[in-house]
Amino acid sequence: MVKKKYPDYRWYILTLVAMTSIFVMSMPFISMSVLFDEISDDLGLSLVQVGIVWGIFPFGSIFFSLIGGMLGDRFGTKIVISVTCLIAGLAGASRGLSGDFITLTATMFLFGLPIAVLPTAVTKAVGIWFPGHSLTLAQSILSISMALGFTLGTLFSATVFSPLLGSWRYIIFIYGAISIAISFLWFLTRSNPGTVESSANNLNRVSFRQAISHVYHLKSVWILMIILLGHASCIQGVLGYLPLYLRDIGWTAARADGTAASFHVASLIATMPVALLSNKLASRKLVIYAALLMTATGIMLLSVVSGPMIWLSVILAGMFRDGFMAVYMTTLIETDGIGTTYAGTALGLILTFARLAEIVSPPIGNSLANIALNLPFLFWGSLAVVALVASYFVKETAKRQA
Numbered sequence: 001m002v003k004k005k006y007p008d009y010r011w012y013i014l015t016l017v018a019m020t021s022i023f024v025m026s027m028p029f030i031s032m033s034v035l036f037d038e039i040s041d042d043l044g045l046s047l048v049q050v051g052i053v054w055g056i057f058p059f060g061s062i063f064f065s066l067i068g069g070m071l072g073d074r075f076g077t078k079i080v081i082s083v084t085c086l087i088a089g090l091a092g093a094s095r096g097l098s099g100d101f102i103t104l105t106a107t108m109f110l111f112g113l114p115i116a117v118l119p120t121a122v123t124k125a126v127g128i129w130f131p132g133h134s135l136t137l138a139q140s141i142l143s144i145s146m147a148l149g150f151t152l153g154t155l156f157s158a159t160v161f162s163p164l165l166g167s168w169r170y171i172i173f174i175y176g177a178i179s180i181a182i183s184f185l186w187f188l189t190r191s192n193p194g195t196v197e198s199s200a201n202n203l204n205r206v207s208f209r210q211a212i213s214h215v216y217h218l219k220s221v222w223i224l225m226i227i228l229l230g231h232a233s234c235i236q237g238v239l240g241y242l243p244l245y246l247r248d249i250g251w252t253a254a255r256a257d258g259t260a261a262s263f264h265v266a267s268l269i270a271t272m273p274v275a276l277l278s279n280k281l282a283s284r285k286l287v288i289y290a291a292l293l294m295t296a297t298g299i300m301l302l303s304v305v306s307g308p309m310i311w312l313s314v315i316l317a318g319m320f321r322d323g324f325m326a327v328y329m330t331t332l333i334e335t336d337g338i339g340t341t342y343a344g345t346a347l348g349l350i351l352t353f354a355r356l357a358e359i360v361s362p363p364i365g366n367s368l369a370n371i372a373l374n375l376p377f378l379f380w381g382s383l384a385v386v387a388l389v390a391s392y393f394v395k396e397t398a399k400r401q402a
Contacts, residue, residue, distance in 0.1 A: 010129040013189065014138055017122050018145035019182055024085050025118055026149025028092045028111070028175035029057065030264075031157035033240050034257050035168045037247060038158065039104070042168070047244065049101050051366035054240035055359045056105050057112040062356050068117030069124075069348020070208045073341065077125040078191045080117065085183035088114040093176025096169035116355065120347045127333045127340040129193055139330045140275030143322035147271055151264035154243075159254050211345040218346070220335050223393050225350040228328065230387030231292065233357035234380040235321060237365040238299055239263070241376055242314070248373055249306075259311050263318030274323025275330070284331040289391045291320035291327070296384035303377040334397035357383075 032039075036050050045053070072080045091110040098104035122142065130138035161171045215221055242263070246256035278287040298317025305313050329347075332338060338346045361383065365376035 009190065010193065013125065013129050014141060016182070016185055016189065017125060017142055020081065020085060020118065020122060020186075021142060021145035022149035022152070023175070024088050024179045024182055025115055026146050027153035027157075028088075028172070028179065029115065030150045030153040030239065031171060031175070032057075032095075032108075034154055034158040034243050034260065035162065035171070036240075036244065037253065038162060038168050043098065043100055043104060045101055045104075047366055047369065048363060050244070051240065051363040053101070053105050053108050055236070055362035056109045057115075057358075059109055059112060059355070059359050062352055062359075064113050064116040065120060065351035065355060066212070066345070066348035069120035069344035069346070069351075070211055071117070072121045072124050072344035073211050074208060076191050077121050077128065078186060078189055080121045081125065082183050082186035082189075084114045084117045084121065085179050085186060088118070089176045089179030089181075089183065092179060093173050096172035096176075116351065119351060120344045123329050123333070123347055124340060124344045126329075127343050131340075135333065136275050136279050136326065136330050137272075140272045140323070140326040142329075143275070143326035144268060144271045146325070147264050147268035147322040150239075151261055151268055154257060154261040154264055159257055211342055212349070214337070215342055215346045215349055218335075218337050220337070220395060221346050221349060223390060224328070224332055224335070225353050226390040227288070227292075227387045227394070228350055228354045229357045230383045230385070230390065231295065231324065232354045233361035234295070234299060234383035234387075236358040237361040237376065237380040237383075238302075238317065240362050241366055241369070242302075245369075245373060245376075246310070259314055262311060263314045263321070266315040266319040267321040267323070270319045271322040271326060274320055275326040278327045278330070283396060284327050284334070285391065285394045285396045287327050288324060288331070288394060289388065291324035292384060292388040292391055294320050295324070296381055296388055299377055299384055300381035303374045303381065331394065331397050335395070 032054065036045075036054075039045065040050060068080065068084070088111065091107070091114060095104065095107040095111060098107050123139075126138045126142055127135060157171055158168075161174075162168050165171060165174075239260075243256050243260045246259055247253065251259070274287060274291065278284045281287065295317055298313050298315070298319075301313040301316065302310065332347060332350075333340060333343050335346075361380065365379050368375040368379055
């Protein structure tokens with residue numbers, strides 16, 4: 001129905017979703033990982049303090065992921081995304097005003113609050129505008145945009161933008177301005193595809209109490225939660241520590257950032273093939289399991305390899321990251337009892353617990369570096385193994401869609 005009535009406009013919406021993922025969610029966030037070396041020198045931060053700053057970002061998700069998901073289910077995605085992008089731009093820019101560890105931690109926390117809302121809202125928006133078999137394709141494009149933002153932010157923030165602009169602070173200010181501009185584009189969009197089915201869904205929005213009660217009692221939601229908890233906390237730790245680790249073992253800044261960026265480049269290239277493979281095989285579960293296995297293997301290898309093998313291990317760890325997320329989000333929306341009606345609330349509940357794990361993962365892993373520089377990778381790899389085991393209990397949804 002969406003395809004017949006608005007064949008072009010839905011692609012404009014997907015373009016806005018991609019822009020939001022790149023310039024609001026991923027680049028302003030991942031740029032911190034490669035700027036930490038410069039920020040540490042400027043503010044006098046220790047490695048553990050860097051881990052705390054990096055880990056405080058998802059702290060806001062404990063409070064706002066679920067709230068944001070329920071707001072999206074109740075009031076629609078347009079208003080939630082537009083307002084959140086505006087707040088994200090202002091809060092993100094405030095990081096550039098930080099003068100010490102406390103203020104940087106506080107502004108990083110504030111920036112994490114609106115960013116906690118966006119994953120639930122954009123995922124729901126994609127589900128509304130791309131129903132049925134096209135959902136996997138749309139989710140893969142969403143994941144690709146995240147990978148592209150991570151790649152660009154990692155490659156250029158420290159080695160190109162910072163020398164060009166003269167300070168890490170100006171980079172942060174520019175990212176904030178772009179986020180504000182994107183918020184106004186969302187204000188001007190349509191609220192829904194305008195079909196009978198979509199209009200009905202928007203008119204019969206569920207109450208907060210009904211949504212949380214319904215989602216809370218779904219066993220499948222808790223299984224999906226354990227999977228994302230293990231996967232997200234492991235990736236969060238690795239991305240923050242890897243550029244610093246490579247510098248500490250003697251790599252140049254350009255070589256270290258390039259290797260860290262290869263994690264995202266590999267993910268960018270493999271995202272759509274991985275996502276579409278789940279359609280071809282008519283199995284989301286198999287692809288999720290394979291992706292987690294490769295991620296766990298690549299991160300575990302980082303604890304024992306050296307030289308060029310580090311680069312290969314990083315590629316292996318990152319290759320299935322965003323492809324996994326595309327298939328995971330598709331699975332969540334396709335799961336019985338969720339659909340687009342409860343997608344925001346379900347994802348919000350899942351992210352609440354996953355972000356809690358992301359908070360403690362970086363400082364715990366970074367503290368292990370005091371024993372041995374490669375030991376954090378062993379810890380984070382074990383978290384990926386937890387997600388791998390939980391994926392065995394996921395119910396297949398692709399066959400039903402096919």
